[in-house]
Amino acid sequence: MATTTDDNSGVVATRPGALRFADVHHVYGQGASANPVLGPIDLDVPGGEFLCIVGASGCGKSTLLRLVAGFMPVSIGRITIDDREISAPGPDRGMVFQQPTLFPWRSVRGNVELALKLRGYPRGERRAEAERLLRQVGLGDAMHRRTYELSGGMQQRCATARALAGDPEVLLMDEPFGALDAITREHMQQELHALWRETHKTIVFVTHSVDEALILGTRAIVLGGRPGHVLLDLPLNLQRDAEGDTHHDAGYADLRSQISHAMDDDYQRSQSEVPR
Amino acid sequence: MATTTDLSQNPAPKRKRSRGSWLYPLISVAAVLAFLIVWYLVALAEVWKPLFVPRPSDVWEQFIRASTTHDGNVGYSGEYLWQHLWSSMSRLFEGLALGVLIGVPLGIALGASKTIAAILHPGVTVIRSLPPLAYFSLLIIWFGIGDSAKVVLLFLAAVAPIAIATADAVGNVPIDRLLAVRSLGASRLQTITQVVLPSALPEMMTGLRVALGVTFTTIVAAETVNGLPGIGGMVRDAQRFNKTDVVVLGIIVIGIVAVLLDIAIRALDRRVVPWRGRA
Ligand SMILES: Nc1ncnc2c1ncn2[C@@H]1O[C@H](COP(=O)(O)OP(=O)(O)O)[C@@H](O)[C@H]1O
Numbered sequence: 001m002a003t004t005t006d007d008n009s010g011v012v013a014t015r016p017g018a019l020r021f022a023d024v025h026h027v028y029g030q031g032a033s034a035n036p037v038l039g040p041i042d043l044d045v046p047g048g049e050f051l052c053i054v055g056a057s058g059c060g061k062s063t064l065l066r067l068v069a070g071f072m073p074v075s076i077g078r079i080t081i082d083d084r085e086i087s088a089p090g091p092d093r094g095m096v097f098q099q100p101t102l103f104p105w106r107s108v109r110g111n112v113e114l115a116l117k118l119r120g121y122p123r124g125e126r127r128a129e130a131e132r133l134l135r136q137v138g139l140g141d142a143m144h145r146r147t148y149e150l151s152g153g154m155q156q157r158c159a160t161a162r163a164l165a166g167d168p169e170v171l172l173m174d175e176p177f178g179a180l181d182a183i184t185r186e187h188m189q190q191e192l193h194a195l196w197r198e199t200h201k202t203i204v205f206v207t208h209s210v211d212e213a214l215i216l217g218t219r220a221i222v223l224g225g226r227p228g229h230v231l232l233d234l235p236l237n238l239q240r241d242a243e244g245d246t247h248h249d250a251g252y253a254d255l256r257s258q259i260s261h262a263m264d265d266d267y268q269r270s271q272s273e274v275p276r
Numbered sequence: 277m278a279t280t281t282d283l284s285q286n287p288a289p290k291r292k293r294s295r296g297s298w299l300y301p302l303i304s305v306a307a308v309l310a311f312l313i314v315w316y317l318v319a320l321a322e323v324w325k326p327l328f329v330p331r332p333s334d335v336w337e338q339f340i341r342a343s344t345t346h347d348g349n350v351g352y353s354g355e356y357l358w359q360h361l362w363s364s365m366s367r368l369f370e371g372l373a374l375g376v377l378i379g380v381p382l383g384i385a386l387g388a389s390k391t392i393a394a395i396l397h398p399g400v401t402v403i404r405s406l407p408p409l410a411y412f413s414l415l416i417i418w419f420g421i422g423d424s425a426k427v428v429l430l431f432l433a434a435v436a437p438i439a440i441a442t443a444d445a446v447g448n449v450p451i452d453r454l455l456a457v458r459s460l461g462a463s464r465l466q467t468i469t470q471v472v473l474p475s476a477l478p479e480m481m482t483g484l485r486v487a488l489g490v491t492f493t494t495i496v497a498a499e500t501v502n503g504l505p506g507i508g509g510m511v512r513d514a515q516r517f518n519k520t521d522v523v524v525l526g527i528i529v530i531g532i533v534a535v536l537l538d539i540a541i542r543a544l545d546r547r548v549v550p551w552r553g554r555a
């Protein structure tokens with residue numbers, strides 16, 4: 001929620017990390033080879049939201065995330081974070097990719113320290129801060145390991161700690177658990193949710209798993225069509241049980257089928273289109 | 277060497293290594309011994325004249341002579357064997373060092389800028405394709421028959437594989453790795469020093485290994501021109517005087533050094549890029 005009531009004072013505070021997409025389009029290439037992949041996107045993401053984006057592969061999920069990260073300019077429209085226009089990568093956003101993009105020539109802690117250095121963190125405080133971040137993601141015992149010795153799940157934890165360097169308001173995650181086995185994935189989901197509960201950062205989480213979206217998100221959008229746009233936008237207010245699971249909630253099945261239907265319709269439509 | 281304690285901490289490689297770690301080196305040693313025995317028997321039976329196949333004992337005697345002062349003569353042609361070897365190796369490392377010093381920045385430039393690549397690629401490709409000895413004559417005309425021509429030759433032989441390996445590696449850094457460092461706010465220079473260069477290290481090490489092989493064969497051949505002191509020069513000189521035992525001695529030394537250099541560069545590779553093939 002963007003506005004929460006502070007229990008002590010009753011003052012209404014707005015959480016940082018609010019994203020706003022206004023008539024956003026993206027086109028890859030130019031002239032004859034121009035390929036419009038995204039747009040129009042109009043979205044309001046309040047600070048502190050856990051937004052899950054689902055959609056078939058190729059619908060533009062990664063493109064949308066890359067635009068928020070500032071890796072490339074939008075073709076049309078604007079994206080703002082707390083009313084500042086996004087034009088380049090910035091310390092207010094951290095990114096986690098599907099494949100862990102760790103630097104194998106550095107230790108686990110070295111990776112996070114480099115991130116802090118690039119974020120302009122004072123030299124003397126980097127080590128302690130890196131260790132704090134690694135403990136936060138459950139890698140307190142693996143700080144001195146080489147990254148290539150870690151399991152896939154531990155590598156993604158390290159990548160998450162690295163993305164959290166410099167305390168960004170927004171965490172962008174592009175199918176971060178897509179390459180993990182089912183059990184690891186489940187644990188990572190619970191941990192990420194706990195991290196979100198502690199920090200209440202805005203998280204934009206791309207997945208092609210409807211269940212993952214329902215387990216994690218406070219809101220899900222389905223991206224689809226050509227060029228990609230928002231087909232469905234659903235608030236998810238599912239109750240969690242002691243294990244943090246949401247599928248015991250009575251609303252789970254209904255939300256799941258709504259999202260699945262939107263994706264199925266999109267799939268049917270894409271199959272009847274003449275391939276370009 | 278991996279000790280038992282090292283292995284017990286890493287049970288997976290243990291199973292893989294336990295057989296190969298002693299069996300295959302043993303086979304190699306056996307093969308070398310078998311060769312020496314055949315050589316000895318062939319020489320003993322005088323199947324061919326000693327001018328063609330010297331006896332192992334003659335070669336051993338030349339080894340002793342080349343390594344000591346005998347009847348007032350120092351080593352071979354006034355230099356001990358190790359001095360010949362040292363001369364060759366210092367030329368080789370000079371050329372190789374120059375090759376790395378110039379080849380790495382050149383490779384980065386080739387990999388980073390399409391314009392620079394367009395300008396320099398034909399030249400680099402030609403240098404790589406030509407056998408180094410093809411332009412040796414030209415270098416002798418320019419630099420004389422002294423050491424400079426040989427060092428320049430070795431430099432040219434080394435620089436092309438190093439530059440090309442670096443350029444390929446720099447162009448093939450995984451895109452997400454670059455985006456990851458960009459998302460952390462790295463400048464262009466920081467991206468190059470913190471990510472592009474370390475990412476390229478495995479291929480650069482491979483390029484260095486290729487360059488070492490090329491320079492090694494080149495130095496031996498190049499020393500046929502005014503190569504004394506030098507191991508190639510020693511072989512060439514001995515050939516002129518039909519001292520086949522010295523020629524064979526030189527060949528054996530060259531072979532042993534080649535194997536040692538390869539072992540050394542592999543060890544260096546494991547130290548420098550322990551993540552090779554694992555990340
Ligand atoms: N760098 C690029 N250049 C050109 N086309 C691209 C590029 N990246 C992605 N595309 C195209 O844009 C579309 C959307 O891609 P992407 O955002 O990666 O989809 P998703 O992440 O949902 O699978 C795809 O058709 C893809 O082929």
Ligand SMILES: [Mg+2]
Nearest residue numbers: 061062063174
């Ligand atoms: Mg994608």
